[in-house]
Amino acid sequence: MNTTVDNPAEEPRARILFVDDEPRILIALKALFRRDYDVVTAASGEAALEILRQGDVDVVVSDQRMPEMTGVEVLRLAKDLRPRAIRVLLTGYSDLSAILAAINDGEIFRFINKPWSNVDLRSTIAAAVKASAIDYVKETVAPEEDLTARVHVPGVDDVGTLILDDDEKTRTTLQRVLGAERSVFTASNLDEGLDLLERHKIGVIVTEIAVGGEVVTDLLSALRQHHPSLVAIVLTAQSDAEQGIDLINRGQIYRFLSKPVSEGLLRGSVNLAMRRFEILQKHPAQTLRIAAEATAPPPPEADRRGMFQRIGRLFGLTA
Numbered sequence: 001m002n003t004t005v006d007n008p009a010e011e012p013r014a015r016i017l018f019v020d021d022e023p024r025i026l027i028a029l030k031a032l033f034r035r036d037y038d039v040v041t042a043a044s045g046e047a048a049l050e051i052l053r054q055g056d057v058d059v060v061v062s063d064q065r066m067p068e069m070t071g072v073e074v075l076r077l078a079k080d081l082r083p084r085a086i087r088v089l090l091t092g093y094s095d096l097s098a099i100l101a102a103i104n105d106g107e108i109f110r111f112i113n114k115p116w117s118n119v120d121l122r123s124t125i126a127a128a129v130k131a132s133a134i135d136y137v138k139e140t141v142a143p144e145e146d147l148t149a150r151v152h153v154p155g156v157d158d159v160g161t162l163i164l165d166d167d168e169k170t171r172t173t174l175q176r177v178l179g180a181e182r183s184v185f186t187a188s189n190l191d192e193g194l195d196l197l198e199r200h201k202i203g204v205i206v207t208e209i210a211v212g213g214e215v216v217t218d219l220l221s222a223l224r225q226h227h228p229s230l231v232a233i234v235l236t237a238q239s240d241a242e243q244g245i246d247l248i249n250r251g252q253i254y255r256f257l258s259k260p261v262s263e264g265l266l267r268g269s270v271n272l273a274m275r276r277f278e279i280l281q282k283h284p285a286q287t288l289r290i291a292a293e294a295t296a297p298p299p300p301e302a303d304r305r306g307m308f309q310r311i312g313r314l315f316g317l318t319a
Contacts, residue, residue, distance in 0.1 A: 045069025
């Protein structure tokens with residue numbers, strides 16, 4: 001006598017879309033991930049967009065350097081078609097303009113350098129899948145809305161903006177441009193910045209890549225882990241693709257702006273950043289969609305002036 005055993009329904013697997021114009025790359029990626037995920041591939045940007053038009057995906061991973069349509073363009077359009085999907089850019093070369101566009105327009109989750117490590121790639125895709133499971137909250141902007149003007153953000157109008165830059169002229173200019181709209185605090189070094197974070201409620205930080213000779217990536221990484229709703233904008237005169245990649249992967253910066261920047265673009269970027277801060281405050285789970293790479297704190301001798309311990313104490317996470 002045959003006995004039928006009902007197996008519980010399997011949980012649906014995450015759907016990953018890989019986009020690359022090199023067939024061997026797509027074959028390798030499918031072989032690497034097909035046991036764990038529902039893998040679909042596209043050999044061009046247009047083919048990827050057609051897949052996105054036809055159905056939902058959880059993660060989109062696109063190569064940057066493709067004919068006809070770059071990876072940044074694919075991810076920018078994927079953001080419109082499937083905003084819930086987490087976006088990852090594969091790049092085998094350092095193109096600063098593409099990196100900036102990916103940060104500002106595609107709002108990507110991670111950069112992955114080619115050739116990649118399978119261990120690192122698996123870890124990144126797993127983190128992206130986890131992030132995609134969080135319900136997406138759309139940041140809406142009405143077509144007629146002027147983001148260069150004062151934007152009223154209920155509940156966060158008492159929240160300040162921190163300017164972190166060792167150039168006095170820049171601090172003065174940003175204070176003038178932004179100070180008429182909401183509280184603006186300025187700091188010329190990392191210690192002053194931490195003092196202000198300790199004394200005031202800060203929602204947005206606008207910072208140079210390096211302040212007082214110290215690159216801010218470690219600071220932003222630590223702040224992201226302890227204060228994930230803080231929104232960071234990098235405003236810099238420096239052009240460094242590697243640092244741009246690091247600032248996304250470890251700091252999940254919101255915008256990367258080049259000096260000199262127009263007053264309108266600056267106001268609009270900060271107003272959008274404040275809006276994102278409001279969403280992250282109202283929907284804390286959204287911070288998991290922009291979670292940065294977890295990095296271990298540096299050993300005490302490498303922690304200049306106890307900065308990382310201080311950040312932990314500042315947000316009540318360490319003794």
